[in-house]
Amino acid sequence: MGRGIGSFTAWDYAVFAALLLVSAAIGTYYAFAGGGQRTSQDFLTGGRRLGAVPVALSLTASFMSAVTVLGTPAEVYRFGAIFSIFAVAYGLVVVLSAELFLPVFYRLGVTSTYEYLELRFNKCIRLCGTVLFVVQTILYTGIVIYAPALALNQVTGFDLWGAVVATGVVCTFYCTMGGIKAVIWTDVFQVGIMVAGFASVIIRASVVQGGIGSILGDALRGGRLNFWNFNPNPLQRYTFWTIIIGGTFTWTSIYGVNQSQVQRYISCKSRFQAKMSLYVNLVGLWVILVCSVLCGLVLYSRYRDCDPWTAKKVSAPDQLMPYLVLDILQEHPGLPGLFVACAYSGTLSTVSSSINALAAVAVEDLVKPRFRSLSERSLSWISQGTSVLFGALCIGMAALASLMGALLQAALSIFGMIGGPLLGLFSLGILVPFANSIGALVGLMAGFAVSLWVGIGAQLYPPLPERTLPLKLETYGCNSTYNGTNVMTTTEIPFSTSAFSIHNTERTPLMDNWYSLSYLYFSTLGTLVTIFIGIIVSLLTGGRKQNIDSRFLLxxxxxxxxxxxxxxxxxxxxxxxxxxxxxxxxxxxxxxxxxxxxxxxxxxxxxxx
Structure with a gap:
């Protein structure tokens, strides 16, 4: 821990404990409210009687995890406020999800999105989609549990495995007890905590740094207000085009076809309410994004002449926000705990959404088709049992994530590598009437192979620092450590710290170009390859032999x-x-x-x- 910052107090632990207790209490309430979880549909979709506003807030919370709370400010600190262009990408994502995918899923009344794949293609395609989703979600959820625990442990001394196990156990408890209603209403509570945590940092930083104007002035002089970078180079980490194109594909694979999100909006009482939940959710996404970007600019204003990362006061960029919190909030007991609760609210909401979605997929795609005689009460018990199982698997995955390095990028890369081909598969079914099952299967395999190739290659052979174009960071103001020779910029630091990275090897054109592709394009690549190959193979194999019913199409x-x-x-x-x-x-x-x-x-x- 760096010298001069505060440490965790009993008040901070009390605030964090209160977050876990309230979340568990909400789950307990919905275990018994309204007669409890009598059927699997009550457990998985809330009987399709939910309103737009709570679902909207749940949609916002589900993937605004601790990866966002800790990772986005660090990205803005290093790469500038161009990250705010995601506001446009989010708008495109919501329109595409509400107008292209939602109408088809809602009118079919599916519980698992992968039911659609069997209706449109065949059982094999459905099983492929289900398996890919389960793998993707368990990998991502493990990272979401472990990443914040690691960052907070190394800066605040917060117990690492105590936090990991507590997070997993509490999520599993209220998911199992209260089903999707508990998940949605804990998400509503947790998104409020996230905004409160961000607000405490922004308000206090404004006082310490002399106001928002001073913070923006520092950002302008440091080149952080770089909104309009129109460089078309796909190898550059963040440009207007990588965010608009790559960001839209990445997040559409989440909001358009990911079970965790689709399961929420099809639980609404009408299709109009479902669409409204997506559009109201957009406001929530914008609020969280603005808070994240402002926190990133606060980081730069505070540490513009003494970067804690290059000065070795923290060991990874995702520890910058906890470091800032203990720096500026040390005189206010309980507020550092509020920020930790903010980070863990993101984690709890994401993990609970994932567990509930995994349970839905397991019951609808794996249990029901094989055991058709099971009663609704039995299916409800099985849904709860699978929630416990997947909760345990996600905690286990968190232990595996501890062996990985660049956790925050790895999280979004997983969505790109697996979510992209799945988005392509659903797009093929909904938008291409003549696509057949052979084309869908070959397209999915091709898209998955290509995105896996580039994604794993980027982890093994990370792009050269000059390819990622981080902005300059200084350490000349670190009087306690400055020795006249330690002035260092981020361009001298290897970007990836993954345990799987291979360094000290001769660079090839493949590494410097293909593997250096911006991680935001992983999803774009997987989606387009899946659609293109699917169309070509479908045409070569004669397309569909019979006309398809319009209910499966847009x-x-x-x-x-x-x-x-x-x-x-x-x-x-x-x-x-x-x-x-x-x-x-x-x-x-x-x-x-x-x-x-x-x-x-x-x-x-x-x-x-």
Whole structure:
């Protein structure tokens, strides 16, 4: 720990403990409220009776994890406020998710998004999608649990494995007890804690540094207000184009087709409410982004002449925010604990969302198709049991993540490498009517192979520092350590600290170009390769042999229905995009939907709004 900063007090531990207790209490409440979790649908989708606002806040919290709380300010500190261009990318992501993917998933009434893959293609494609999602989510969740625990342990002395186990156990407890309702309402509470934690840092820093104007002035003089970098070079870590194109593809793979997010908005009581939850969520994303960027500029203003990283006061960039908190909030007992609660709120919301989504996929894609005679009560118990299992697996993955290095980049890289091909697969099904199962399978494998190639290559052979173009950081103001020779910029520090990196090897053109691709383009690459190869192979194999029902595709009615919802006297069953109103049982494709999506209670999810 660097000299001159504070340390954790009993008040800070009390604030953190209160976060865990309140989250557990919410789970306990929803275990019994409204009759408890009587069916698997109550557990996994809340009976599809949820409102837009709590779902919107849950959507915001689900992937605004501690990776965001600790990682984004550090990225802004090192690479500048160009990160704020993500505000535009988030807008594009929400529009694409709400207008392209949501209409199809909602009208089919699926619980697992991978049910769609069987209806559109076949069981093999569904199983491939399910397996990739499970692997992706367990890997990501392990990193989300471990990364903040490591950063906070090394700066504050916060017990590392105590925090890891406490996080995993509390998430598993309230997921298992209260199902998706508990997950959503704890997310609402936790997103409030996240904003409060950010606000405490920004307000105090404004006082210490002489106001927001002074902070922005320092950022301007240090070249941090670099919003308009239009360099088209895909090897540069952050430019306008890498963020707009790469960021949009990466986050659409999360909001458009990832089970954790889709499961939330299809739990809304109507399709209009589901769309509203996505658009309201956009405001939450913008608020968190603004807070993160401001904290990054605060970091630069505070440490512009004495960078704690290059001065060896912290060992990794993701420790900069905890270091700042103990520096400027040391005279205010409890506020450092509030920031730790802020970071862990992000972790809790992400982990709980992941556990609930994994349970949904396990029940819908692996258990139900093989054990069709199980009662709803049995399925509810199985859902709770799988929640416990996946909670334990995620804690175990956190132990494995401790062997990795550049955790924050690794987290988003996982979404790029696996989420990109999955986004391509769903896009192929929804947007390309003639795509067949052979094209889908070959396209998915090709997209996955290419994105895995570049992603693993980037971990083994990290890009040269000059490729990532970090901005200059100084240490001339560190009087306690300055010896006249330790002035050093980030361009002299190898970017990746992964335990798997291979250094001291002769660089090849493949390493300096292909493996140096901006990590934001991993998802773009996987998506486009999957779609392109899928289209080519589908055409070469004769396309679909029979016409596909329009319910599995994006249609003109999906856009027209946006205007219909504003008609005051419209009844839910007048929604012409709903399967119950477009051919019913006379349509063989609809019979297929009903057959595959039947609830064991005798009702069909295909006819429920």
């Amino acid at each position: 249609t003109k009615e999906d856009f027209l229905s946006n205007f219909d919802v504003f008609k005051k006297k419209q009844h839910v069953f007048n929604d012409k995009s709903h399967p119950a109103q477009r051919g019913g049982a006379d349509n063989p494709a609809f019979s297929h939907v009903e057959l595959n999506l039947a609830d064991h209670s005798g009702k069909t999810r295909g006819t429920r709004l």
